[in-house]
Amino acid sequence: MSWISAARGARKMRLVGAVALVSAVLTPVATSAPSASADTAPPSIASTSYPKFVESSSMRWRGTHWSATPSFRWTPTTTAGVAKYQVQTWHGKRRGSMVGMDSLGSGYQSTVANYPASRTSVAGHIYSGDQVCRRVRAVNSAGTVGRWSGWKCSYAPLGTEEFEPGYGFDNGVFDYYARNNGASNNPMRSASYLAKGVRVKVRTGPKYGKARILVGSTLLGTVSGYASKSGYKVVTLQKSANLTGAIKVRAISDDSRPFRFVGLWALRATAPLGSSRVVTWRSPSELWPVTDPVESSDTTRPKMTGFSLSPTFPTTRNSNGFYSVKASWRGSDNVKVTGYEVATKHGGSTSYYDGGSGATTSTSMPVIVDWAGSATCHRVRAFDAAGNFSPWTSWKCSHAPLIPISDWTASAGPAVAGKAWTSVRMLDDYYHRPARTRDRYSAKKLRIQYRVGPRWGRAKVYVSGTYFGTINAYSSTVGTKWVTLTATREAHERIRFVPVTTKDVLIGKVFVIPDPAKNLPPAPTRG
Template sequence: MSTEELERGFDATAFGYYVRNNGNCCNPLTSERYLTKGVRIKVRTGPTFGKARILIGSTVIGTVDGYAKRYGYKYVTRQRSGNLTGAIKIRSLSRFSRPFRFTALWALRATAPLASVRVVEKYDPGTAGPFHDPVSNGDTTRPRLTAFSLAPTFPTKRNSNGVYGGTATWKATDNVKVVGYEVNFKWVTTGTSYIAGGTWTTTGTSMPVQVDFSGDTNCYRVRAYDAAVNFSAWSGWKCSYSPLDPMGEWTAGAGYSAGGKIWTSVRLTDEYGARARTTERYSAKRLRIQYRVGPTYGRAKAYVGGVYFGTINAYAARYATRWITFTGPREAHERIRFEPLTKKDVYIGKVHVIPDVTKTVTPGPTRY
């Protein structure tokens, strides 16, 4: 059983619900409709609290008194022998100065006899999550996810909305029919670990992926379900990495313009004498770095804080743009910085920060 989130009303706080008999507002508080035989309620008690009546639909199942000489909490159960269908209502019986307060409410599961076939929750395709509409179905075969991709992994051009992004696509099969998919999301910006996003349900087989901010990482995984709510296994995580852009991301600023792009010089220093480095701190297991090459360019080392990731050799017979990927000895959490090794300069373009995608993350509990 889980707590029911009621409509918050008059003078409600993040830690409980107040019900006051003031003649107009918020009496009673009302839940969604349930098939239930009663409730269990956590009541705030004390000398300033009063009584309330509990109803399921129009049927009164009992009263609860919150009065006590000292402040505290108590659990109270009120139920009938048979099942009732309707919204759970908490109606105050005391005047305005004696509110009834509770912090949690559980609907007691109805005990109506079930048929011999399996009864499951049915998903409402195209909406956010399951609803409690029992469906009889003997199907126990799980769907199988056959494909899942996210591209591009390293976007370098902004889309029509002005952000970096791509598309996630997937496919699945089932012995009867796949009716929908759950898509789970997590992201990381400058923190040391992933943040759980949420879980969407959809009947589609693709969705746009947008990485809004410089240096962000957005990761997705998907699983399929059928009409009997058999789930496939989750896919692995796939991620899209928004690049760091030189302007605004480096304390040393830009130092060179070529091909309509701005490049950061690793030899420039800021007002504190620091070489090219990011203004923010990032968690990085790998770095994917864009840089200029040519006969007038030299070498530079790449670091995340004090952790050495690799050396860029920008010398080449002809001028061009290249990419290189460095993997650090461990995931480091600090500023990304570059140290020149030669008098000849090195110019850095976009930098993709790649965190450790094997880190675990708890899926977001809210479907929306």
């Protein structure tokens, strides 16, 4: 059997067990009876600490998701005789509970993680809108385990990836307005959650009003942000048992007094700690070449002689509704190139993440670029019959544009030159806010089409609070221009145009370009 055939067999075995769901009951483990060993019995855990609520300011965008890394700490009664500590993690997601989150990673890998006796803290990821609980026990060199400490839980606030604003307005990643415009209550709502209530940090002052907060159809209560002086207050509303449904914030004051909150945490009863799913996740292995290498003295690596992916910025969909993009490549070898490996990564709504790879004997392929604001990237390397690989080519990407009007909250601008444009000065659907995208994107660069002429003005461009640049559409001549704006760092949120003149600015197609230096795994499963 060749090495590659063996690798293929191992890959099949890994894929069969890629995801295992096993019911587990997490009851505390009692201390074993002291052994006859001279080894000192393991100490108990004197105390543990874990921040109960992660503040919005501690959350960071990781390229595919929001998370924070609060420290879970413990103090043993004594360190004498301790060989290691074991930390168990319980993960409360949107609609259920699970164990198996690796205590230092971002995947769901191990039920219990082991740490050396010198370690008395871990700082694993907790995702926005989720709850993470941890407990710890000591193990001595004879293998005798101590009692588990009690569970300590930490909650992260719902971010824009979990809390869709509906008809409200998100002023930032964790900062929202809810308004009553007279026609409807404009509720802001999350995806479906398992929660007994919420903790909400409310902005207070003379210009703020009231809102009702619900989980599904169950009213938790009414919260008022009105106060004679500006400030903040924290309110907790909850029932005795978990509820299932969307978390809703429904403004009940008139338009002049919005309800504003800068953090909302979903609270859940800890009863599910006793019966949670155990999830083990492994990524699939690399795809091997299409043919097994032959026994050969050939050690010369092939070369890539050409690679193109075009167009980079398509603007017209084909008859099938896709943007027509084609990838082509060529390689050479001292004997013969027998195939090519083509790798893929995607971006737009996130930073670039790995899309896998495949082997082919072709020298071209069509590329599907479809969703507005998305990006698809490829790179290629050649291999020969002896199993020698060329170096990878550089990544080349093609992007699907954001479409005027349909991908923005603003109303339609005037038709110019037979085309639709997004008006920066138009009032949008979210109470007189500047034009912004309906969806959220990760961007390091933005390539923007706009009209120029004596009747147009200037607008600043942001992704959330990150400034990308200013468009100056004023010109003595009339026409269309393109500009590429680059930020100092990749930002993730809605793209916004903020006018700085009384004259309008008309925006055409916009291409979103994530940071090419980031190549990330897909976001964790949030269901």
